[in-house]
Amino acid sequence: MGRTIYFKNKPSILATSSISGPKEGEGSLKNYIETILKDDMFGEKTFEKAESKFLYHAIKKVIKNSNLTEKNIDCIIAGDLLNQIISSTFASRNFSVGFLGVYNACATFTESIILGSTFVDGGYLNNVICGTSSHFSSAERQYRYPLELGSTRSQLAQWTVTGAGTLILSNEDKSVKTECATIGKIVDFGVKDPFDMGAAMAPSASDTLVTHFKDTGRRPKDYDLIVTGDLGAFGSRIFKDLMWEKGYDVENQHVDCGELIYNIKEDEYQGGSGAGCSSVVFCSYLYKKLKDKSIKRLLLMSTGALLSSVSSQQGESIPGITHAVSFISE
Amino acid sequence: MGRTIYFKNKPSILATSSISGPKEGEGSLKNYIETILKDDMFGEKTFEKAESKFLYHAIKKVIKNSNLTEKNIDCIIAGDLLNQIISSTFASRNFSVGFLGVYNACATFTESIILGSTFVDGGYLNNVICGTSSHFSSAERQYRYPLELGSTRSQLAQWTVTGAGTLILSNEDKSVKTECATIGKIVDFGVKDPFDMGAAMAPSASDTLVTHFKDTGRRPKDYDLIVTGDLGAFGSRIFKDLMWEKGYDVENQHVDCGELIYNIKEDEYQGGSGAGCSSVVFCSYLYKKLKDKSIKRLLLMSTGALLSSVSSQQGESIPGITHAVSFISE
Numbered sequence: 138m139g140r141t142i143y144f145k146n147k148p149s150i151l152a153t154s155s156i157s158g159p160k161e162g163e164g165s166l167k168n169y170i171e172t173i174l175k176d177d178m179f180g181e182k183t184f185e186k187a188e189s190k191f192l193y194h195a196i197k198k199v200i201k202n203s204n205l206t207e208k209n210i211d212c213i214i215a216g217d218l219l220n221q222i223i224s225s226t227f228a229s230r231n232f233s234v235g236f237l238g239v240y241n242a243c244a245t246f247t248e249s250i251i252l253g254s255t256f257v258d259g260g261y262l263n264n265v266i267c268g269t270s271s272h273f274s275s276a277e278r279q280y281r282y283p284l285e286l287g288s289t290r291s292q293l294a295q296w297t298v299t300g301a302g303t304l305i306l307s308n309e310d311k312s313v314k315t316e317c318a319t320i321g322k323i324v325d326f327g328v329k330d331p332f333d334m335g336a337a338m339a340p341s342a343s344d345t346l347v348t349h350f351k352d353t354g355r356r357p358k359d360y361d362l363i364v365t366g367d368l369g370a371f372g373s374r375i376f377k378d379l380m381w382e383k384g385y386d387v388e389n390q391h392v393d394c395g396e397l398i399y400n401i402k403e404d405e406y407q408g409g410s411g412a413g414c415s416s417v418v419f420c421s422y423l424y425k426k427l428k429d430k431s432i433k434r435l436l437l438m439s440t441g442a443l444l445s446s447v448s449s450q451q452g453e454s455i456p457g458i459t460h461a462v463s464f465i466s467e
Numbered sequence: 468m469g470r471t472i473y474f475k476n477k478p479s480i481l482a483t484s485s486i487s488g489p490k491e492g493e494g495s496l497k498n499y500i501e502t503i504l505k506d507d508m509f510g511e512k513t514f515e516k517a518e519s520k521f522l523y524h525a526i527k528k529v530i531k532n533s534n535l536t537e538k539n540i541d542c543i544i545a546g547d548l549l550n551q552i553i554s555s556t557f558a559s560r561n562f563s564v565g566f567l568g569v570y571n572a573c574a575t576f577t578e579s580i581i582l583g584s585t586f587v588d589g590g591y592l593n594n595v596i597c598g599t600s601s602h603f604s605s606a607e608r609q610y611r612y613p614l615e616l617g618s619t620r621s622q623l624a625q626w627t628v629t630g631a632g633t634l635i636l637s638n639e640d641k642s643v644k645t646e647c648a649t650i651g652k653i654v655d656f657g658v659k660d661p662f663d664m665g666a667a668m669a670p671s672a673s674d675t676l677v678t679h680f681k682d683t684g685r686r687p688k689d690y691d692l693i694v695t696g697d698l699g700a701f702g703s704r705i706f707k708d709l710m711w712e713k714g715y716d717v718e719n720q721h722v723d724c725g726e727l728i729y730n731i732k733e734d735e736y737q738g739g740s741g742a743g744c745s746s747v748v749f750c751s752y753l754y755k756k757l758k759d760k761s762i763k764r765l766l767l768m769s770t771g772a773l774l775s776s777v778s779s780q781q782g783e784s785i786p787g788i789t790h791a792v793s794f795i796s797e
Contacts, residue, residue, distance in 0.1 A: 138541050140565040142591040183781050211468050212650055220550040221775035222570050223783075226653060230773075230786045235470040235650035237578055238570045238773075240552050248567055252582060259589030261472040279777075320542055320565035323556060443560075443568075445551035447609075451513050453553075456560045 140320045141352035147465070148257035149311035150304050151264065152203035153420035154195045158273070158299030161409075161417065164399040169421035170300070171198065177274070177299045185219060188272035188299075191413075192217065192228035195268055195301040195420075203264075203305045210234045210305070211262040214253050216245035217270045217412050218297075219279060224270050234266075243338075243367050244321060244441030245269045246302070246416040247460035253306040254315040254462070260308070268303030271411030280331070280446055291332035295369045295395060295410035302416025304424070313427045318462045319349040323443065325456035331449050335372020335407060338440040341457030342368060343379035345438060349461050350385060357387045361432045364423065365459075366415035366439035367395035369407030394418035394439075415439040427466040435464045470650045471682035477795070478587035479641035480634050481594065482533035483750035484525045488603070488629030491739075491747065494729040499751035500630070501528065507604070507629045515549060518602035518629075521743075522547065522558035525598055525631040525750075533594075533635045540564045540635070541592040544583050546575035547600045548627075548742050549609065554600050564596075573668075573697050574651060574771030575599045576632070576746040577790035583636040584645040584792070590638070598633030601741030610661070610776055621662035625699045625740035628728060632746025634754070643757045648792045649679040653773065655786035661779050665702020665737060668770040671787035672698060673709035675768060679791050680715060687717045691762045694753065695789075696745035696769035697725035699737030724748035724769075745769040757796040765794045 155171045162173030172194065179194075181187040192215065200207060212235040215225035222238050229236045241248045249267035256262040274284060276297040282288045306315065324341035342365050350356065357363065368376050373393045380387045394415045395408035419437055426432040444455040485501045492503030502524065509524075511517040522545065530537060542565040547554035552568050559566045571578045579597035586592040604614060606627040612618040636645065654671035672695050680686065687693065698706050703723045710717045724745045725738035749767055756762040774785040 138593040140541065142586075185777055185781065211470065216570070218551075219775070220777060221548075221572065221773065223773070223775045223778045226773040226786060226788075227778065227783065230653035230655050232652075234652055236571075236653050236788060237582070237650065240546070240568045240570045241566075242551065252567070255585055255589060255591055256472075259585060259591070261585055261589070263468040320567065322562075322564055323560035323566050325560050443551065443553070443556040445549070445553045447515055447550060448553045448557065451515065453557065456556060458556075458566060 139352060140348055141317060143317045144254050144258040144315055146258045147314035147316055148254045148306045149309055150313045151307040151309060151311060152199050153304040153424045154199035154202055155302045155417045155421040156191050156195050156300055157417055161298055161300055161398055166398055166422045169425055184272055184275035188270050188275050189224040189227040191301040192224055192268060192270035193231060195303040196228060196266055199266060199303040199305055205264060207232055210264050210266055212237060213266045214239055214249040215268045216240045218276055241458050242441030242443055243410060243412050244439040244458050244460050245412045247437055247439040247462045250462045251318045251460055257306045257308055263308050265306045266303055268301060269412040269416040270301035271297050271413035273297045273299045276411060292406055293333040293371055295334060295367060295407045297411035298398060298409045298414040298417055300413045300417040302420030304420055313464060313466050316463045316465045319345055321345045321458040321460045323456045323458050325454055327454045329454050331444060334410060334442045335369040336375055337442045337455040338457035339368055339372045339375035339379060342376050342438055342440050342459040345459040345461050347383050357385055357390050360390050360434045360436045362392060362435045363387055363390040364437050365393045367410035368393050368440055369395050371407055427464055430466050433466050437462050469682060470678055473647045474584050474588040474645055476588045477644035477646055478584045478636045479639055480643045481637040481639060481641060482529050483634040483754045484529035484532055485632045485747045485751040486521050486525050486630055487747055491628055491630050491728055496728055496752045499755055514602055514605035518600050518605050519554040519557040521631040522554055522598060522600035523561060525633040526558060526596055529596060529633040529635055535594060537562055540594050540596055542567060543596045544569055544579040545598045546570045548606055571788050572771030572773055573740060573742050574769040574788050574790050575742045577767055577769040577792045580792045581648045581790055587636045587638055593638050595636045596633055598631060599742040599746040600631035601627050601743035603627045603629045606741060622736055623663040623701055625664060625697060625725060625737045627741035628739045628744040628747055630743045630747040632750030634750055643794060643796050646793045646795045649675055651675045651788040651790045653786045653788050655784055657784045659784050661774060664740060664772045665699040666705055667772045667785040668787035669698055669702045669705035669709060672706045672768055672770050672789040675789040675791050677713050687715055687720050690720050690764045690766045692722060692765045693717055693720040694767050695723045697740035698723050698770055699725050701737055757794055760796050763796050767792050
């Protein structure tokens, strides 16, 4: 049967919500992100509590935006980068709703949409919230160095997005729908530099997209946009090269959420990353473009680097994973 | 629609596999666990690499036991307790198969079965591997104290199971099937002691079971066994009390995987725990009993405590979650 699945009833997106920190709010998507905070601590005492509050806010807001109430929500499917996905669990404990925690690093957002779409498409659940979050400061101190150290950033380092994005998948008939998906497999090219995630993830993005094209018989031109999660500037180049080698030219369709979210300046180098990167970009800008039909077919491919600080310390390489979801606007 | 879903085509269990360390191999299930190692390092240099190898072995073995080949497997759904679920990701990168990482602490095993059953039942995938692992030594040093410190264990502390359990869900018709499931919600009674996980998880186990009974109209006697994951001796007592308060007497049906796996001796106090606890017990003993029809209806309720060392250090309580899956033997 393989890795590509079809949603014959095409679950609809009932609503989305997005929230970000001030830095993201100054970028190219400033007119699309629903809530832009002036203080990325969100009134909390720790980075982790702040991140969780971002996601809590995005869950609460997406329910409001959908005109549903909490009682109509059957399940929240969420994940994030913090150890034991505490951002998602502590955000979700405030809702009297089923919860399924997921983790595929920065590929978690499309993973959650694949699961949510399957539940809704198969008639198992009616309304499912999918969402992810990340926070620059909680990610830096967990994965890299304490901010207080003032370390110089590597040229290939990305900037973790501070924000959260959520959407509700539903069996109601709305214009933006999920239509099919390709589940990622883990691809490991032996990259070991935790400051070069783009290179670690690009081979998995290429593997998933080639698989998607082969399984569906589609070509790049069948999509208005092919959107990767957070390959960054360098990773995107590797990805397009790898696709070219396999006989697919995606130059005209490809864009990366990590490139979209910031007006790239010298100190950000590669653009945004993080589990919240593709969710904030999709739940603000891309969803809006699908809804107003300026984009009609979009393949969202959130990309994940499957490392932990322990695996890197033990000399392990960084495997990547990419899940693809096809959205249509009817 | 709510939290209980029905699998109308009843996905079958094609095969299971279980592997454990030497301590688990001396317990009550010694004649049921498929592979019992003499060395819980499994020839590896670190606890984390050892844990990952346990899961790798259980995935490889379950494919063999099913008489399928890797090519026939559509997806691996797995999770574990290590930061960024590295045990599952590094185990799964060796297979050219789709991967969906999940995390609900020690409730991850039934979470993976709910997702796998939905994919198979709805006709999206044919053969899905579900599995979890845990390792005493990797869990101790990540969540508690370095082993070298020789700390005294709390009276309410449980013993993390060293092992992994896997099963294959399939659309082939076999005798043991999943029939319905109740997705857990996060329940927080404000317990803050990370050495008293049973008390933190018992309220969520009770919530899920009451919801399951209400949604399905079933009573305790409709099951031969109602099996919690790792409430331990004290947590099990709280769970049964809470059920009694809600009008359900589960004394005759209830058993806890954490109590089953060890011959409880003084130094283990509360019994086993860990994401591998319910998977090892189910994939060895319980599956065997279902297969030979000495058990005909079984409700498996893996129980999870949603904490991290960071959330505890920041003064947070420990929310619990419990997912229930009903198995039948036909």
